[in-house]
Amino acid sequence: MAKINKVLSLVxxxxxxLSVMVFSGQVSAAEGDLPYNITVTFNGxxxxxxxxxxxxxxxVTGSDVQVVLKTGSTPNWSNAMEFTGNTTQVSGSSPxxxxxxxxKNLEPGKTYWYRVGDKAKGxxxxxxxxTTEPANANKYTVMxxxxxxxxxxxxxxxxxxxxxxAFAAYPNSAFAIHLGxxxxxxxNDGDGQAKMAFESGKDFWMNYTYAPVTGNHDExxxxxxxxxxxxxxxxxxxxxxxSGVDYSFDYGDVHxxxxxxxxxxxxQGFLSQAQRQWLLNDAKASNKKFKVxxxxxxxxxxxxxxxxxxxxxxxxxxxxxxxxxxxxIDLVFSGHDHVWCKxxxxxxxxxxxxxxxxxxxxxxxxxxxxxxxxxxYLSVGSTGFRNxxxxxxxxxxxxxxxxxxxxxxxxxxxxxxRLEVDGNKMGVVGYNQEYASxxxxxxxxxxxxxxxxxxxxxxxxxxxxxxxxxxxxxxxxxxxTRPSTNSAASSSTGSAAxxxxxxxxxxxxxxxxxxxESSEDVTSxxxxxxxxxxGESSTAPSSTSSxxxxxxxxxxxxxxxxxxxxxxxxxxxxxxxxxxxx
Numbered sequence: 001m002a003k004i005n006k007v008l009s010l011v012x013x014x015x016x017x018l019s020v021m022v023f024s025g026q027v028s029a030a031e032g033d034l035p036y037n038i039t040v041t042f043n044g045x046x047x048x049x050x051x052x053x054x055x056x057x058x059x060v061t062g063s064d065v066q067v068v069l070k071t072g073s074t075p076n077w078s079n080a081m082e083f084t085g086n087t088t089q090v091s092g093s094s095p096x097x098x099x100x101x102x103x104k105n106l107e108p109g110k111t112y113w114y115r116v117g118d119k120a121k122g123x124x125x126x127x128x129x130x131t132t133e134p135a136n137a138n139k140y141t142v143m144x145x146x147x148x149x150x151x152x153x154x155x156x157x158x159x160x161x162x163x164x165x166a167f168a169a170y171p172n173s174a175f176a177i178h179l180g181x182x183x184x185x186x187x188n189d190g191d192g193q194a195k196m197a198f199e200s201g202k203d204f205w206m207n208y209t210y211a212p213v214t215g216n217h218d219e220x221x222x223x224x225x226x227x228x229x230x231x232x233x234x235x236x237x238x239x240x241x242x243s244g245v246d247y248s249f250d251y252g253d254v255h256x257x258x259x260x261x262x263x264x265x266x267x268q269g270f271l272s273q274a275q276r277q278w279l280l281n282d283a284k285a286s287n288k289k290f291k292v293x294x295x296x297x298x299x300x301x302x303x304x305x306x307x308x309x310x311x312x313x314x315x316x317x318x319x320x321x322x323x324x325x326x327x328x329i330d331l332v333f334s335g336h337d338h339v340w341c342k343x344x345x346x347x348x349x350x351x352x353x354x355x356x357x358x359x360x361x362x363x364x365x366x367x368x369x370x371x372x373x374x375x376x377y378l379s380v381g382s383t384g385f386r387n388x389x390x391x392x393x394x395x396x397x398x399x400x401x402x403x404x405x406x407x408x409x410x411x412x413x414x415x416x417x418r419l420e421v422d423g424n425k426m427g428v429v430g431y432n433q434e435y436a437s438x439x440x441x442x443x444x445x446x447x448x449x450x451x452x453x454x455x456x457x458x459x460x461x462x463x464x465x466x467x468x469x470x471x472x473x474x475x476x477x478x479x480x481t482r483p484s485t486n487s488a489a490s491s492s493t494g495s496a497a498x499x500x501x502x503x504x505x506x507x508x509x510x511x512x513x514x515x516x517e518s519s520e521d522v523t524s525x526x527x528x529x530x531x532x533x534x535g536e537s538s539t540a541p542s543s544t545s546s547x548x549x550x551x552x553x554x555x556x557x558x559x560x561x562x563x564x565x566x567x568x569x570x571x572x573x574x575x576x577x578x579x580x581x582x
Contacts, residue, residue, distance in 0.1 A: 180215025214244025
């Protein structure tokens with residue numbers, strides 16, 4: 001009987017220890033083993049491929065991705081496609097492993113679940129979403145953000161909320177562009193501010209494909225290359241990645257070119273000669289209808305650094321304008337100065353005539369420049385905490401600036417641009433979001449058309465007064481089938497495109513500065529409200545129980561073990577009681 005009691009005691013102790021380990025998470029992998037900084041980018045054909053990148057601690061060496069077609073509300077990984085990639089150890093605040101995998105052989109216009117991790121160790125991330133470019137992407141929407149630049153968590157929430165609200169209003173966006181300065185201090189590499197950005201915003205970083213641009217606050221050197229180690233991009237051949245990344249990609253009939261403005265001393269014009277030649281060759285090699293250049297520092301804007309010949313902007317403007325003109329760039333998107341600015345159409349540093357008609361783009365009215373022989377330069381303000389009111393001293397650019405709008409003071413506004421592509425037309429709409437209320441204020445709208453005019457309208461030339469007033473209708477926004485990552489917000493607001501009242505471009509053209517009073521309100525309220533600081537979206541894809549990491553065994557396996565042990569204890573106790581009665 002004494003021996004049986006000892007066995008019984010030992011079984012009880014084991015059962016209790018296992019229970020504590022399971023429910024306290026000690027059997028599961030340490031938090032640092034799990035993937036973080038998970039990003040999805042263009043890498044190759046947007047119809048069939050994506051580049052995935054993430055970080056772990058140095059003990060996790062596997063670089064594995066599982067992908068399965070999205071057919072329900074939760075993924076079933078049993079028949080998933082599997083991909084492996086490369087693991088590189090880098091230094092930062094502390095050493096970590098960077099994992100990069102190229103996902104291939106996807107089908108155009110499909111939505112997939114994916115998860116990243118180490119298959120051998122059973123360590124997996126929660127599920128994210130990839131939506132590929134449709135076979136015929138004639139109509140789509142893109143979100144354009146800039147300068148979320150933050151230092152601490154309280155500042156981080158402004159950029160996170162700004163992006164989340166934009167996606168809530170336009171959940172069918174095909175992809176997103178971030179124009180740089182994701183954080184304020186790149187020296188933290190992937191373990192400090194970067195981790196804060198990607199973890200607090202993982203409901204959109206993991207579920208939308210991003211096209212990132214290197215900002216001056218994102219610059220890194222050597223193995224600490226901030227941008228190169230946080231995204232899996234097909235970088236331009238022969239161009240150094242020590243201070244950032246240069247690359248290009250196609251989506252629909254648009255060719256997007258991304259350049260790193262840190263690669264040459266700013267006093268010498270941002271881009272090295274090798275970058276300028278690559279930009280020119282890359283643009284000329286494309287047969288796409290539209291060409292869009294993405295760069296962090298603007299060479300034409302109304303910021304405080306824009307006008308002096310002694311300033312670093314001047315050599316960049318004089319050096320890059322001829323390259324941009326020869327490359328046939330239609331639109332240039334930039335950030336950096338945290339101010340709103342849109343130029344007139346420019347070529348050779350001079351304003352060119354724009355013939356304009358009213359057209360419809362993805363269901364919305366735009367006053368549209370037809371076959372303009374010039375480039376439009378846009379500065380996108382700030383989607384984050386730091387907004388500069390401006391304007392700066394930009395006297396040398398007087399007459400070139402169509403619109404200027406300061407971002408507001410402090411934390412009042414978060415800015416973004418909505419890019420609409422519709423066949424041979426491309427429109428841009430700029431917004432300020434009021435952080436406290438979530439209201440969208442439309443700052444400007446502008447469009448270009450290339451090729452034949454399909455719809456009759458009365459044309460006008462730049463400088464003439466136009467009495468036509470654009471009023472928007474409900475927008476189809478995108479042909480993409482990608483699901484919303486925040487259905488609660490989007491259902492409560494509807495599409496911002498369907499609720500907004502457009503500002504007539506002719507009225508905006510009358511002044512270089514657009515005041516708050518002249519902007520029309522987009523009365524979209526988002527469900528999160530101003531107190532939103534969490535990176536978790538209530539309807540973001542979540543892992544099923546089979547995804548839970550646990551050192552190769554799921555939590556439910558351990559639960560079963562505990563149940564069996566407890567049952568065994570009960571059986572032993574029952575036998576002992578019966579023996580004692582006898």
